[in-house]
Amino acid sequence: MSSTQLELKQVAAGYGHTTVTEGISLAVASGERLGVVGRNGAGKTTTLATAMGLTRLRAGSVSFAGRDISSLKPSARAMLGLGYVPQTRDIFPSLTVEENLRAGARHTSRMQVEALLDDAYVLFPRLKERRRNWGNELSGGEQQMLSIARALMGRPTVLLLDEPLEGLAPVIAQELMASIRRLADERGIGCVLVEQQVGLVLDFCTKVLVLERGRGVFYGAPHSLRTEHAHVLDRSIGLRKVAAAAV
16 A cells, blocks of 8 residues: 555644544555444544634644645645545536536646546546537536535645535436546555544545544444444444344
8 A cells, every 4th residue: 555645643623612523543555445424413524624624623634645734724735635525525516527626626737637637527427428518507416416526626745525416316326436446546646534424434445534523433344343343333333234234
């Protein structure tokens, strides 16, 4: 496995005067797929937002490619290679698919932008078919593909994905997950995936972080979580049977 790209060490963070997560530690290397699971309100989204610099960091540190980025703004973190796909997707509805994609390319030459567009269309052929459609004309699945593809236009080395499958039909969800896996396996992009479908996460990821009330209660291999630590899923998520069935 390649060297660590993103690392959180004993992080405590939140919003305003409220602390949501405490003592969170994780590390993501090139091509690694980390899943973050837990009940609603456990701190999953806050963990991603903290990595991106969107929360108030109260303790601990965030580093990227060996550099402490705890004090950097989100835009500076993006420039270093940290990509973020929020749960809200946040595409531009009044721009076409291709205009949305071009908006994601920063400080990139015209030739590089064209190459990145080609890569995006190879990864998501449906976007190429709809490249002249407005953002608000896309289905939910297409909007999610566009949100991920736009993040990739920034050439990230680590991609943070917050519930990318929410509201998607199963066949679209499978297509999207296959594309994300290719990003990791073929392009070496590290992925941090927050997703409610725990069985899917355990099948997809190389490591899993289980959160309970803002704290990490398990961090390790999916197989270990499914077998000797299945009680953690039962207590923290209530999905022990689902996980066991997938072994």
